[in-house]
Amino acid sequence: MPVESIFPRLEALLPKVQKPIQYVGGELNSTVKDWDTADVRWALMYPDAYEVGLPNQGVAILYEILNELPATLAERTYAVWPDLEALMRAEGVPQFTVDAHRPVRAFDVLGVSFSTELGYTNMLTALDLAGIPLHAVDRGEDDPIVLAGGHAAFNPEPIADFLDAAVLGDGEQIAIAVTEVIREWKAEGRPGGRDELLMRLAESGGVYVPKFYDVDYHPDGRIQRVAPNRADVPWRVHKHTVMDLDEWPYPKKPLVPLAETVHERFSVEIFRGCTRGCRFCQAGMITRPVRERSITTIGAMVENGIKESGFNEVGLLSLSSADHSEIGDVAKGLADRYEGTNTSLSLPSTRVDAFNIDLANEFSRNGRRSGLTFAPEGGSERMRKVINKMVTEEDLIRTVTTAYSQGWRQVKLYFMCGLPTETDEDVLGIADLAKKVIKAGREATGSRDIRCTVSIGGFVPKPHTPFQWAGQADHETVDRRLRALRDALRSDKAYGRAIGYRYHDGKPSIVEGLLSRGDRRVGAVIRAVWEDGGRFDGWSEHFSYERWMAAAEKAGVDVDWYTTREREENEVLPWDHLDAGLDREWLWQDWQEAVSGGEVEDCRWTPCYDCGVCPTMGTEIQIGPTGRKLLPLTVV
Amino acid sequence: MQRLRVRYAKRGRLRFTSHRDISRAVERAVRRAGIPVAFSAGFSPHPKISYAGAAPTGVASEAEYLEIGVTTPCDPEQIRSGLDASLPPGLDVLDVVEAGQGGLADRLEVSDWEVRLPGADRELAEVAAEKFLAAGTVEVERLTKKGPRRFDAREAVLGLTVSEGTDRIAAQVPGGPCVILRMVVRHMTPAVRPDDVLTGLRLVADFAPPVPPEVTRLAQGPLDASTGALADPLDLDRDKTRGGEAGPAGEHVAG
Numbered sequence: 001m002p003v004e005s006i007f008p009r010l011e012a013l014l015p016k017v018q019k020p021i022q023y024v025g026g027e028l029n030s031t032v033k034d035w036d037t038a039d040v041r042w043a044l045m046y047p048d049a050y051e052v053g054l055p056n057q058g059v060a061i062l063y064e065i066l067n068e069l070p071a072t073l074a075e076r077t078y079a080v081w082p083d084l085e086a087l088m089r090a091e092g093v094p095q096f097t098v099d100a101h102r103p104v105r106a107f108d109v110l111g112v113s114f115s116t117e118l119g120y121t122n123m124l125t126a127l128d129l130a131g132i133p134l135h136a137v138d139r140g141e142d143d144p145i146v147l148a149g150g151h152a153a154f155n156p157e158p159i160a161d162f163l164d165a166a167v168l169g170d171g172e173q174i175a176i177a178v179t180e181v182i183r184e185w186k187a188e189g190r191p192g193g194r195d196e197l198l199m200r201l202a203e204s205g206g207v208y209v210p211k212f213y214d215v216d217y218h219p220d221g222r223i224q225r226v227a228p229n230r231a232d233v234p235w236r237v238h239k240h241t242v243m244d245l246d247e248w249p250y251p252k253k254p255l256v257p258l259a260e261t262v263h264e265r266f267s268v269e270i271f272r273g274c275t276r277g278c279r280f281c282q283a284g285m286i287t288r289p290v291r292e293r294s295i296t297t298i299g300a301m302v303e304n305g306i307k308e309s310g311f312n313e314v315g316l317l318s319l320s321s322a323d324h325s326e327i328g329d330v331a332k333g334l335a336d337r338y339e340g341t342n343t344s345l346s347l348p349s350t351r352v353d354a355f356n357i358d359l360a361n362e363f364s365r366n367g368r369r370s371g372l373t374f375a376p377e378g379g380s381e382r383m384r385k386v387i388n389k390m391v392t393e394e395d396l397i398r399t400v401t402t403a404y405s406q407g408w409r410q411v412k413l414y415f416m417c418g419l420p421t422e423t424d425e426d427v428l429g430i431a432d433l434a435k436k437v438i439k440a441g442r443e444a445t446g447s448r449d450i451r452c453t454v455s456i457g458g459f460v461p462k463p464h465t466p467f468q469w470a471g472q473a474d475h476e477t478v479d480r481r482l483r484a485l486r487d488a489l490r491s492d493k494a495y496g497r498a499i500g501y502r503y504h505d506g507k508p509s510i511v512e513g514l515l516s517r518g519d520r521r522v523g524a525v526i527r528a529v530w531e532d533g534g535r536f537d538g539w540s541e542h543f544s545y546e547r548w549m550a551a552a553e554k555a556g557v558d559v560d561w562y563t564t565r566e567r568e569e570n571e572v573l574p575w576d577h578l579d580a581g582l583d584r585e586w587l588w589q590d591w592q593e594a595v596s597g598g599e600v601e602d603c604r605w606t607p608c609y610d611c612g613v614c615p616t617m618g619t620e621i622q623i624g625p626t627g628r629k630l631l632p633l634t635v636v
Numbered sequence: 637m638q639r640l641r642v643r644y645a646k647r648g649r650l651r652f653t654s655h656r657d658i659s660r661a662v663e664r665a666v667r668r669a670g671i672p673v674a675f676s677a678g679f680s681p682h683p684k685i686s687y688a689g690a691a692p693t694g695v696a697s698e699a700e701y702l703e704i705g706v707t708t709p710c711d712p713e714q715i716r717s718g719l720d721a722s723l724p725p726g727l728d729v730l731d732v733v734e735a736g737q738g739g740l741a742d743r744l745e746v747s748d749w750e751v752r753l754p755g756a757d758r759e760l761a762e763v764a765a766e767k768f769l770a771a772g773t774v775e776v777e778r779l780t781k782k783g784p785r786r787f788d789a790r791e792a793v794l795g796l797t798v799s800e801g802t803d804r805i806a807a808q809v810p811g812g813p814c815v816i817l818r819m820v821v822r823h824m825t826p827a828v829r830p831d832d833v834l835t836g837l838r839l840v841a842d843f844a845p846p847v848p849p850e851v852t853r854l855a856q857g858p859l860d861a862s863t864g865a866l867a868d869p870l871d872l873d874r875d876k877t878r879g880g881e882a883g884p885a886g887e888h889v890a891g
Contacts, residue, residue, distance in 0.1 A: 310664030
């Protein structure tokens with residue numbers, strides 16, 4: 001039975017809201033299929049505003065892969081802003097997809113991709129607007145399976161009550177597998193209802209179904225154990241890893257929005273995973289091992305992506321793009337190929353390294369040398385050893401000086417505040433560093449026309465990292481250090497004006513910390529915040545620390561216990577039954593080494609140090625060089 | 637450098653695009669279509685595409701205009717089909733001509749607007765239109781980025797008629813009667829837009845439609861001095877022998 005479009009009802013509301021274009025769909029390369037041609041239907045949600053959600057690679061890739069499957073359709077839905085939410089409630093318009101404007105509740109699966117925990121309240125809004133009960137236990141046969149993915153799904157416990165299921169890791173193959181399980185179950189006439197479908201998914205070991213696990217607690221509040229409550233449900237659920245990225249060259253048909261979005265470019269993931277071993281970095285820990293796309297696949301994807309989208313910027317994405325084994329040839333090959341076409345190339349996430357200046361120079365042949373960004377993360381050498389971000393002050397000054405003398409005018413430096421073992425001096429070291437950078441830059445260029453911007457945010461310990469046991473710095477400490485740093489940067493008249501300072505205050509980090517390392521008891525806080533009007537928590541103009549603290553108090557949740565408390569080695573962590581492949585003993589050892597200043601090398605170039613991922617997951621490092629080169633193309 | 641003048645429509649749900657949205661979409665479509673667009677010189681080169689008299693966000697149009705500078709001579713019909721195929725459905729390229737003498741923007745003197753008012757009362761609308769046309773001036777206020785601004789909405793209105801049809805978007809009043817206002821409005825500073833005229837109708841006769849209006853620009857162009865009709869602004873480019881004279885008035889209403 002076809003499902004009716006809600007668009008006529010939505011259309012009448014659109015003249016009354018901000019930026020209505022974000023709700024109408026119709027993007028180039030979007031797909032609308034007949035409802036009746038599919039027997040498995042996915043609604044894919046990025047739980048933030050369209051302008052943030054549309055460029056998200058994860059959703060875009062799954063959208064394409066699922067729509068390529070026979071008898072399967074996938075549409076997209078995003079968080080609606082409060083102005084439209086109020087009108088939708090008043091007029092009874094449900095949460096809709098932007099592709100065919102179908103009501104989300106009509107789909108078989110609502111897949112929600114969480115890059116950050118701050119999207120949790122937006123998921124509740126979407127469920128509520130869709131008419132789907134917030135709590136999974138209250139859902140019936142006509143409700144979609146609510147399935148979470150993305151990095152935050154590596155600890156979905158705070159939203160466990162609202163989820164039917166979660167998957168960990170790369171989504172390409174598991175999305176197809178889930179589709180086939182649902183297809184089979186529907187074809188058989190939905191035997192055993194919703195419960196049996198979830199059971200079939202759980203038995204595979206690749207899908208986490210929270211309701212099939214019970215959590216017991218010690219009297220002091222710590223978790224005693226997490227155990228399956230049914231036979232045939234595995235004790236641990238494993239992450240998914242796609243091997244051979246050349247076999248998965250998505251996006252092939254990049255979505256081109258009409259509305260303005262945060263990234264207006266065609267992005268190619270040049271590799272997945274990172275083994276630099278930065279201890280704060282959850283992404284680097286949970287996406288191991290490194291799997292490169294070959295230079296030739298990258299070249300073909302860029303060519304196709306530009307042709308299909310008309311974008312004039314290409315981003316080469318990864319967690320540390322300059323680490324690709326053939327990045328020099330990729331950069332030169334692409335720069336040669338697109339010279340004179342007004343196509344710009346960008347390389348986000350580069351390390352502090354003179355080699356990266358050469359790359360940046362290749363990417364700016366047409367003369368635009370505005371700004372370069374480096375992320376030393378820690379202000380002192382000691383601090384950088386603790387986080388295993390191995391860059392010396394000498395390296396940094398030399399790299400930045402090279403950048404200035406080659407015509408770059410602006411350098412941005414990213415740091416974190418509140419790292420384990422951090423003292424006031426470590427943070428004030430950032431001011432010294434910034435001044436030295438300007439001084440060296442002025443000497444090298446003979447010009448005063450250079451700038452350095454210090455950008456700093458609060459550190460949040462994340463699950464599946466060596467810092468998962470660490471006590472998070474309280475927001476008073478973080479804010480005091482951020483103020484002291486500001487004063488130190490401004491006190492010196494000779495440098496003050498050449499140094500910009502951007503910072504985020506410490507309170508949002510505490511809420512992020514609560515949600516990152518929370519357990520199932522935190523769900524009541526999320527629900528209470530949402531009921532109190534909490535929306536768009538990643539946006540400072542919508543975020544309210546006080547609302548979160550009031551909700552925590554109401555729910556009897558001690559925020560400090562979840563955030564600033566350091567955990568013991570043997571404490572059961574809420575995500576211990578979810579397997580990112582990392583050996584728990586290795587993580588603990590690395591945490592101990594962090595405190596004593598021990599460093600870990602990158603396993604791409606040094607022997608394996610047994611983090612555990614490859615043997616557990618049956619994966620291996622896949623890197624070049626292939627020795628191939630990009631051929632010049634005739635560009636239309 | 638050859639310059640091409642393009643008439644395009646903004647239809648259906650794509651009427652919610654803003655001017656900036658359209659300009660990004662056109663730049664990308666030009667690249668996809670492989671049109672040899674010229675770029676400005678300098679530190680930050682921009683494609684030479686300029687826009688004349690864009691309709692506001694939320695307003696549909698059958699007559700929007702832009703001009704593209706190209707580095708090698710192009711066949712206008714090929715550009716029309718190539719650009720149309722590269723734009724999302726709803727941004728539809730209707731006509732392309734090689735630019736002749738004179739600026740395009742100068743020719744866009746008047747717009748012909750259709751305003752659909754689902755659920756409105758026809759008799760009240762007619763009374764309001766009569767009162768509005770009879771008034772010497774109708775001062776309205778609009779909130780602009782610089783704050784509230786007062787101006788006369790009457791002088792710019794050359795014609796205002798009321799008819800009836802069916803409601804196209806079937807909004808809150810599905811299948812109900814739909815009053816259609818046609819207004820011919822001269823482009824002035826400050827610009828008088830259809831919603832300013834609606835504000836005027838409310839002020840002179842307390843006429844207030846129950847739901848947001850659906851507005852479409854049907855045509856814009858020069859006013860033929862002899863017939864008083866709206867002419868196709870691209871006719872002057874098509875017929876270069878006629879120089880700066882206004883072309884014959886024709887039927888330009890589409891959709």
